[in-house]
Structure formats: C-alpha cells, structure tokens
Amino acid sequence: MINPLQPIGRVFLAFLRTAGRLTLFTGSAATHCLRPPIYTRMILRQMVDIGYFSLPVVGLTAIFAGMVLALQSYTGFSRFGAEGAVANVVVLSITRELGPVLAGLMVAGRIGASLAAEIGTMRVTEQIDALTTLSTNPMKYLVAPRLIAGLVTFPLLVLVADVIGVFGGYLVAVYKLGFNPANYLTATYDFLTAEDVNSGLVKAAVFGVIVTLMGCYHGYHSRGGAQGVGTATTNAVVSASILILCFDYILTELFFAA
Amino acid sequence: MTDTAATPKIRMRGLKKAFGHKVVLDGLDLDVGEGESVVVIGGSGTGKSVMLKCILGLLKPDAGTIAVDGTNVLDLGTKDRDAVNSHIGMLFQGAALFDSLPVWENVAFGLLAEHRVNRAEARDIAITKLAQVGLSADVADLQPAELSGGMQKRVGLARAIAADPDIIFFDEPTTGLDPIMADVINDLIIKTTREVGATALSITHDMASARKIADRIAMLYQGRIIWAGPVSEIDSADNPFVDQFIHGRADGPIKMAVRA
Ligand SMILES: Nc1ncnc2c1ncn2[C@@H]1O[C@H](COP(=O)(O)OP(=O)(O)O)[C@@H](O)[C@H]1O
Numbered sequence: 349m350i351n352p353l354q355p356i357g358r359v360f361l362a363f364l365r366t367a368g369r370l371t372l373f374t375g376s377a378a379t380h381c382l383r384p385p386i387y388t389r390m391i392l393r394q395m396v397d398i399g400y401f402s403l404p405v406v407g408l409t410a411i412f413a414g415m416v417l418a419l420q421s422y423t424g425f426s427r428f429g430a431e432g433a434v435a436n437v438v439v440l441s442i443t444r445e446l447g448p449v450l451a452g453l454m455v456a457g458r459i460g461a462s463l464a465a466e467i468g469t470m471r472v473t474e475q476i477d478a479l480t481t482l483s484t485n486p487m488k489y490l491v492a493p494r495l496i497a498g499l500v501t502f503p504l505l506v507l508v509a510d511v512i513g514v515f516g517g518y519l520v521a522v523y524k525l526g527f528n529p530a531n532y533l534t535a536t537y538d539f540l541t542a543e544d545v546n547s548g549l550v551k552a553a554v555f556g557v558i559v560t561l562m563g564c565y566h567g568y569h570s571r572g573g574a575q576g577v578g579t580a581t582t583n584a585v586v587s588a589s590i591l592i593l594c595f596d597y598i599l600t601e602l603f604f605a606a
Numbered sequence: 607m608t609d610t611a612a613t614p615k616i617r618m619r620g621l622k623k624a625f626g627h628k629v630v631l632d633g634l635d636l637d638v639g640e641g642e643s644v645v646v647i648g649g650s651g652t653g654k655s656v657m658l659k660c661i662l663g664l665l666k667p668d669a670g671t672i673a674v675d676g677t678n679v680l681d682l683g684t685k686d687r688d689a690v691n692s693h694i695g696m697l698f699q700g701a702a703l704f705d706s707l708p709v710w711e712n713v714a715f716g717l718l719a720e721h722r723v724n725r726a727e728a729r730d731i732a733i734t735k736l737a738q739v740g741l742s743a744d745v746a747d748l749q750p751a752e753l754s755g756g757m758q759k760r761v762g763l764a765r766a767i768a769a770d771p772d773i774i775f776f777d778e779p780t781t782g783l784d785p786i787m788a789d790v791i792n793d794l795i796i797k798t799t800r801e802v803g804a805t806a807l808s809i810t811h812d813m814a815s816a817r818k819i820a821d822r823i824a825m826l827y828q829g830r831i832i833w834a835g836p837v838s839e840i841d842s843a844d845n846p847f848v849d850q851f852i853h854g855r856a857d858g859p860i861k862m863a864v865r866a
C-alpha cells in the first residue's frame with residue numbers, strides 16, 4: 349500500500365532543498381557583490397542591457413496603464429459624482445503600485461528569461477567551468493554584476509514608468525474626458541507625497557534583485573542541454589513573477605499598515 | 607600500475623564520486639608523470655570528464671586523494687586552489703568559448719583575469735598563441751559563433767596554453783571533428799604540449815587519437831582504471847575489456863547500458 353503522506357513529504361523535502369540552495373546562492377552572491385574585485389565593465393554592460401533596453405517595454409506598459417486607469421476611474425467615480433478624484437487615483441496607483449509591479453513583471457519576462465537562458469547555456473556548454481579554470485569566480489563575474497545592475501536600474505526604470513504613466517492618465521483625462529489641463533496637474537501634485545514615490549522605488553529595488561536573482565539562480569543550476577535551459581527560463585520567469593507579487597504585499601504592509 | 611620513481615605530477619588514489627545512487631568513480635587510481643602524456647580511454651558516460659573535473663576542483667570527490675606536485679589539492683583553501691589551477695590549462699569538449707567575447711579576449715582571458723598583462727599586451731599574446739595553433743590574426747576579432755567546430759577547438763587550445771601551463775587537460779579533443787581535422791588537432795596537441803613542456807592528461811574514445819598523442823594509455827571501466835601501460839603495449843594487453851574497446855566490438859565483456 350502506498351502511504352498517502354509519502355508524496356507530501358517528498359514535495360516538502362524538495363521544497364526545503366530548493367529553499368536551502370537558494371539561500372546559499374543568495375548569500376554567496378551578496379558577499380561577492382561586496383568584496384573586490386568588482387567587475388565595473390560587466391556591471392555597466394548589464395545596466396545597459398537590463399535598464400536601457402527595457403525602457404520601451406516599460407514605457408509602453410506604463411502609458412497604457414495610466415490611460416486605462418484614468419478611463420476606468422472616471423467611469424466608476426462618475427456614478428457618485430467623484431470625477432474630481434481621477435487625477436489622485438491615477439498618480440497614487442501608478443507610483444505606489446502599478447509602476448513598480450507592472451514594470452517588475454514586464455522586466456521579469458524580458459530579463460529573467462534572458463538571464464536564465466544566457467547563464468543556463470553557459471552552464472550546459474561548460475563555459476562556467478571554463479571561467480573557474482581561468483582564475484575567475486563565476487559568482488563574482490556573472491552573478492554579482494547582474495544583481496547590482498538590477499538593484500540600481502529598476503528604481504530608475506520605475507521612475508520613468510511613473511512619469512510616463514501619469515502622463516498617460518493626463519492624456520486621456522484632458523483629451524478624451526475634457527478635464528482642464530491645469531486643474532488636472534494641480535490635483536496630481538497636491539495629493540502626492542514623497543513617501544508614495546519612495547515606497548514605489550524601494551519596491552522596485554527589491555523587485556530588481558528578485559528578477560536578476562531568479563534569472564541567475566535558475567540558469568546557474570540548469571542541467572541537461574537545451575531542454576534544461578528551457579526549463580530554467582520558465583522557472584525563472586514564473587518564480588520571479590510570483591515573488592514580486594508576494595513581496596509587493598509584504599512591502600505594502602510594512603510601508604502603509606502602521 | 608607501476609609508479610614513476612619521482613613524485614608524479616598528478617597522483618589520484620581511491621577516487622570515488624557518485625551522483626545520487628549512480629556511482630561514477632569507484633576507487634580510481636592513476637599517476638601522471640612529469641612531462642608525460644597520458645590518455646584515459648573509456649566509453650561514453652564512464653566518468654572520464656568527471657575525473658578531470660575532480661582534479662580541477664569543479665566537482666568534489668566523495669573519497670580519495672588527488673595530489674598535484676605532491677600536495678593534496680582537496681584540502682586547499684580557495685586561494686591556494688586558484689594558485690594550483692593557474693598552472694593547469696583545459697581544453698573543454700565543446701571548446702566552451704565565451705560567446706560574448708571576441709576570439710582574442712577568449713584566448714587572453716586567464717591572463718587578463720590574473721592581471722598579468724594589460725589589454726594591449728594581452729591582444730599581442732593572443733595573436734601569438736593563435737598563430738601557434740595555425741590561426742591567422744584576422745580571426746582575433748571574430749566572435750566564437752562565427753567559427754567552425756575545428757576552429758573553435760583551435761581557439762580553445764590557444765586559450766588552454768595561453769598562460770604557459772605545466773599541465774594541460776584535453777577532454778575529447780577530436781570528438782565531433784572530421785578525420786582530417788581530428789589529425790590536425792592531434793598534431794597541434796603534440797606540438798603545443800612539447801613547446802610549453804607540459805604534462806598532458808587527455809580523455810578520449812577515439813583510438814586513433816589516443817595512439818597518436820599518448821605515451822601511456824589507461825582504460826577506465828566501471829569507475830576504476832582496469833589497465834594502464836605504454837601505448838606500444840596496448841595491442842598485446844591481453845585484457846578482454848581493452849581488446850574489445852580498441853577493436854570497437856559490440857560483443858565482449860563490456861555490455862553497453864541501454865540507458866546511459
Ligand atoms: N554534475 C553532474 N550531476 C549529475 N550527474 C552527472 C554530473 N556530471 C556527470 N554526471 C554523470 O556522470 C556520468 C559520467 O559522466 P562523464 O564523466 O561526463 O562521462 P564521459 O566519460 O563521457 O566524459 C554520466 O552518466 C553523467 O550523467
């Protein structure tokens with residue numbers, strides 16, 4: 349007879365193993381970020397890849413998010429005569445929530461996948477082993493620069509997303525819903541506090557680490573040829589997306605529950 | 607196996623390595639003498655690459671000792687381990703060139719990583735090393751993806767000898783090449799190891815290549831070295847396993863596992 353607890357135990361053990369391995373990987377990556385040598389050239393190259401080349405994706409996502417927010421909140425609020433709140437809803441939703449989360453999810457798809465594929469290919473073609481034989485620590489050379497680039501560029505990307513998202517809302521409000529441009533902008537600024545923007549940027553930094561860490565971790569541990577790299581890519585995107593939503597709640601609670 | 611009188615360059619004793627339940631190395635003993643060229647032969651998946659990765663510290667053996675120049679490298683800390691590795695060059699099976707870097711940076715990677723030279727000098731050395739493996743300076747600025755398999759192997763060889771190592775490992779240097787290119791690579795291996803005066807440890811299942819580059823041949827089967835001797839004695843080895851392998855017969859004591 350099959351013990352019904354057995355599969356549960358096996359899944360639990362596998363979970364613990366993965367959690368342990370991920371913790372070790374994160375710890376090792378973090379120490380390599382701090383201790384020299386620091387590969388500045390690699391960090392700059394990654395900042396361009398992760399940050400600059402993600403601008404179109406993030407910009408398009410943000411502008412449509414802002415536009416649809418304005419439209420939705422207008423149709424909703426007009427039912428009880430609160431159309432005036434559209435500007436506030438747009439700016440608060442974008443800076444606190446949608447900017448970091450949407451940018452994080454979009455970049456998780458773009459960067460998480462490409463990091464996992466790149467590092468996974470390096471693993472299965474023995475390039476990572478080759479690094480070690482050439483006096484180069486792969487954690488320091490491959491992983492640390494990507495983590496640093498994620499940590500630094502995500503907040504910048506989200507800042508851009510915030511501006512573009514608010515602008516999208518402005519476009520719809522002014523050109524479609526007939527708001528007065530000056531009034532709309534005043535309403536936008538009046539209710540915005542530094543904490544709204546800052547909390548979004550802190551979230552962005554955390555998401556940047558999550559996305560690059562998941563991409564590197566799954567790529568680094570990929571096994572068995574092209575199929576293994578494919579699995580690593582999927583796992584990187586799925587785990588990064590789930591962790592982003594999970595940490596989004598935790599961070600929101602930390603910032604605003606008090 | 608008879609030990610050479612002096613301390614061998616590499617000495618492995620009782621090496622064991624298993625992945626989960628799968629035992630790959632099961633008490634492997636092997637010596638490689640100074641300046642000698644030893645070729646380990648054996649079927650696919652018998653653990654030849656695992657053996658090299660254990661020596662390089664890429665994998666940690668479950669038991670046994672590995673001594674390079676008489677010091678057990680398994681006990682070393684990261685710093686000393688790196689110092690040992692910087693005297694070892696390795697040609698990987700698929701060449702393992704870094705596809706994000708041009709050919710010359712691949713060749714000079716180890717030199718740049720150890721800050722032995724600046725970038726301009728590194729480029730010059732890379733071009734010299736490329737010439738040693740028969741590649742012209744035009745290749746230096748190409749990306750690895752633009753090269754044929756044989757050229758990638760040559761660049762891999764240039765990278766392995768770039769830091770003038772004492773020891774060079776060759777992981778299936780001729781696998782996947784046409785017979786003529788395979789022989790070109792064999793000649794280059796002999797030439798370059800002689801030029802830098804290095805000790806060579808190669809693994810292959812290509813008997814033509816083994817006969818050509820080896821001073822001594824050792825056969826790995828079921829995790830152990832079951833025969834070792836000078837290349838001239840391999841045909842009179844009087845070992846049914848060796849006999850079956852070198853003649854490539856399907857029938858014999860070696861049964862191919864249906865699942866690798
Ligand atoms: N990192 C690893 N994890 C799990 N199994 C491995 C690993 N490396 C090698 N193996 C297994 O060990 C066996 C020997 O592999 P290898 O040394 O590459 O064979 P070969 O003699 O063809 O070079 C293979 O069955 C392979 O599946």
Ligand SMILES: [Mg+2]
Binds near residue numbers: 654778
């Ligand atoms: Mg192999």
